[in-house]
Amino acid sequence: MVLSTGMTPLLVAPAFAEDTDPSRRARGEKLPDLERVLAVVADNAPEIQRGKAFVNASRATMVGAKLPPIGNPDFQVFGESGNVDGSNVTRDVFIDGTMTVPWEIWGQRSKRIRESEAYTGLAQATLGSQKASALAGAVTTYGNIVVSHARIDVLRDTIQIASDEAEIYQARAEAGDATVRDSRVAMVELARNRVLLAEAQADLRTSLAALTRLTKKSFETHPDVSPEPPWRRPPPPTGGTELPTVKQSQAEAEYYRRASERARAEGKMPFGLIFRLGRGDFGEMRLGGGLAFALPLFRRNQGERALAEANAEQAEAVATIEKQALEAALEGAILELEQLEDALVVIDRDALPAARDAVQAAEEIQRAGKSDILPVLISRRDYAALRLRRLDILSRMWNALSRIVLIRGIEP
Secondary structure: OEEOOOOOOEEOOOOOOOOOOHHHHOOOEEOOOHHHHHHHHHHHOHHHHHHHHHHHHHOOHHHHHOOOOEOOOEEEEEEEOOOOOOOOOOOOOEEEEEEEEEEOOOOHHHHHHHHHHHHHHHHHHHHHHHHHHHHHHHHHHHHHHHHHHHHHHHHHHHHHHHHHHHHHHHHHHHHOOOOHHHHHHHHHHHHHHHHHHHHHHHHHHHHHHHHHHHHOOOEEOOOOOOOOOOOOOOOOOOOOOOOHHHHHHHHHHHHHHHHHHHHHHHOOOOEEEEEEEEEOOOOOEEEEEEEEOOOOOOOOOHHHHHHHHHHHHHHHHHHHHHHHHHHHHHHHHHHHHHHHHHHHHHHHHHHHHHHHHHHHHHHHHHHOOOOOOHHHHHHHHHHHHHHHHHHHHHHHHHHHHHHHHHHHOOOO
16 A cells, blocks of 8 residues: 655555465364373374384393303314324324303393393483473473464454554645654554564464474464463373483483493303313223303403493482472472463453453544544554563463473373
8 A cells, every 4th residue: 555645655564465374374184282282292203202212222132131141152172193103002083072151150140131121211211301301392382383373363453453553644644634753653563563473473383393393293273272371380290200301310320330230240250161071092981070260350340330330420410410400490480380370360350451441442432523543543552462461471381381391291
C-alpha cells in the first residue's frame, strides 16, 4: 500500500502477506501432547539409541569373562638318539612329550565376571544419563514449539493493530494533523512487529526440525496447541531420586575398582599342571607329572592396578562434585519455577483483565463518538504486549522444567 504525504511516498506493508507459517507448510501428523512426544523420544532419539547400542555391546564382555579357569594346553615333544658312535647304548630314538595345562586358581574368573558386570552397569548408567539429556531436549523443543505457535498468533494480531495505526498516522500526516515523524514512528513499530513475527516463525521451524531429529517423525502445529506446560514440576523419576549424571560417575568408579581387582588377581600367573609321556633309552614307556608356577615377585600388574585405582578415585571425586553442583542447580530451577508461577498469577489475575477492560472501554468510547480509533489501537497494542510477556514467562518455565529433567531424569 502506498500513501502519499505530498513529499516522499511512504510504503505501508500489508498486515498479512502470504502464509509463511512453517508448521502449516509442513507435512506431518498433528503435534500430540507432551507425554506422547516423550514416549516417542525415549524410543527414537539418536543419543538414546547410541546408549542402547553401548549396553548391548558391553554384554559381549561376559563371553570372555565366563570362560573356564582351565586354559589351553601346551604341548612339547622332544626326540633324540644316543647311538651316533655305534655303541648301541640306546636301542632307538629317545622321545619325551610334555603337556602343561594352565589352571587359574586365584579367582581370576570371578574377578573378570564382576568387572564385566560393572562395565555393563556403566553402560546402563550412561544410557540413563543420555536418556535424561534427550528427554530434557524434548521438553525444551516442545516448549519452544507451542510458545512460538502462540507467539505467532499474538504477533499477527499486533501487526494488524500496528498496520491500522500506521495508516491512521499516514492519513493524519497528509491532512497536516500529525507530523511526518509520527508517521515514521508508526512505520517503525509495524516493521518491528513484522521482524518479531519472522523470528517467531524461524524459531518454530527450527524447533520442529529439532523435534523431528529426536522422534524421527514430522509434526505440525494446530489450533488446539496450548503454550501451557502440562505440569508445573515434572513428575519424579520411577527409578529413584539419584541424579543420572551422578549415577554414571558412580558406575564408572565401580567399574574401575573391579578392573583393579581383576588386575590384582591376574598378577598371579595361572598354576600349571604338567603331564609327561615318553620312551626311554631301552624303549620303555615313561610316565610323569609335575607342577609349574611363577612367583609374583617383580611383576604384579602394578601399572594396570595403579591406573585403575586412580581412575576410580577420579570418578568418585567427579560424582561428589557433580552431586553438589547439580543439587544446587536443581534447587535454583525449582525456585525459579515458583517465582515464575507468581508472575503468571499477577498477569492473569491483574494485568490481563485490566488490559481487556481498557480495550473494551476504549471501544465503547469510540463507538459513542467521543474518541477516534487511535486510543482503541493503543489499548489493543498494550493488551497484545502483555500477552507476549506472558508467553515469555511460559518460555522460561519450559526451560526451567527442561533443566530439572536433565538434572533429575524422568520416566515418560
